[in-house]
Amino acid sequence: MTTPFVEVEHGGLSCTIQDCGRRGLRRIGIPWAGALVPHWMSLANALVGNALDSPVLECFESGLTLKTGDTAVRIAVVGDADIWLEPLHDGPHTPTARSLPAWRSHQIPPDTRIRIRSSGAWRVTVLSISGIALQPHYGSAATYARAALGGLNGKPLQAGDKIPLANVDQAQTEKPDLQCTPHPEIAGSQVDTEPAAQQNQQETPPVIDLRAVPGPQEDAFTTAGLTCFFSCDFILTEEADRMGARLQGPTIEHASKAARDIVTDAIIPGSVQVPGSGQPIAMLADAHTAGGYPKIATIISCDLPKLALCRSGQRFHFVSVDVDEAVNLARDAQQTLADILAGIVPVGDAYVDSAALFQQNLIGGIFDAQHVDWRDD
């Protein structure tokens, strides 16, 4: 019997396999990598019955097209995404093309094409596959393409890649699909869940707070520079990838010309570097390990996904917190995740009322409740 798999038909741009990332190798220059939105990874995995830290597929606007092989698989999509299914071959039992909601799992028949496009407010979509079985590479399956680590051959997903799955347990297949209420607060409570189309065009989109601990090189900036950083709005530019995001705003003033370049210091995801231009660069999951620009602050880990999720043009406001507050906020965020995981219920449970379904539609932004088959299994 061959290993079951899901095949990649179109990898889109930079769709990668990610998990919690690899730790312990920054001292030899190897970044963590790992999911940009770790809580979405956990949630997507919980919905398909995987261990919470199993590898998931992380894709951006350009989307992803997969096809199932000769076995049925269970998937879940977390994010603001359009999902279409279509049969690869016509047959007496194959359903016609249809769209599916996110924030729940779906049993996908064999020989079916699955298209996923992120559609709404967020840049990132996470897809989990039940039983995904990848060998860890230095402790993690996270793809870090610059050093050919993790994923499939260390590369972003490409057409023809076969994602291996463990042999499907029949008992697992018979379990009902699971769903959760969409929880935008996983990405940050300030994220507005209204679909863009429903917002007044004239109205400026809400500013999102990013909480950050000042330093470690706050002395490389003037008082005016620090005040500017924590009081002005900064706009996310198009220069954003898994490594970092450039922001644009008023020039942050360095204490001196010499302070613009420091002797190389450690960098972690969340570090906000300010090079000579005075415009901040916030580092994300693929952050390199060391660099020579002074760092004005470190964005706290539970707020970092907000930056990773938003599209260019989003305005951000940095809020200063101290280390103890940052620790408490990280623990609160973990508790929020635990609550959400505890609220996962089988699809069709009486617990889910129609109001919740409409809420889900609203957030998905594209689904018409009347045409979505909620009980298709």
Add this chain to the structure above:
Amino acid sequence: MIVEFGDIIDRHILEQVAALEQTVAQLHVEGQLPGLIETVPTFRSLAIIVDPLTTSPSIVRKCIENAPSTGKAHTPDTRHWSLPVSYGGNDGPDIESLSESIGLEPAEIITRHHQVTYSVYMLGFLPGYAFMGDIDHSLRQPRRRQPRTRVPEGSVAIANQLTAVYPWESPGGWHLLGYCPVPLFDNTASVPALLAPGDKVSFRPVTAAEAQDLAADLAAGKQQSSNYLLPS
């Protein structure tokens, strides 16, 4: 959390960073630092990365402050590498311009570069990229005004007081002196980076043809990177 020791490249600071890293590692082994994720030594500081769900920087700080100081890092198992380098010509395209700017003959530049045994100060910038020093005072020059968009893999380069070998093709602003055929990063090895902080490195001049032969042998598995480790 970052423990800063200074903001210059200085052997004394590096020793303090190494000593603190050793203290932290010892505490971790003794089970006194639950939630420690990893440490990252740099020229100026030690980054101590902890899991806020398990511990907090203030707990870690107290634990480290109460630990007996090891004073100076002991490095009983310092590894010493001897890496072959083909200097000059196409392999070291910046030797001529360097010769003009510092007023030394190319042969003299090569001699002064390989007669020093270097210490690996830290890794970073690229996976496996080792910052080594110190180079001879007469060779010190700021980075090129125009960084190259493409520095070939294996390039041996210098800038200011440091020297390094590029483990990957990448953009770079250092002055290229030669080519080292030994891969500094192998993503199939148990530890993918050849060099580690604290290692000693010497460079041994070889001809361009020898370097090409060595590269072919290494790629074919007829030679291993570990062959370049000197017996301790």
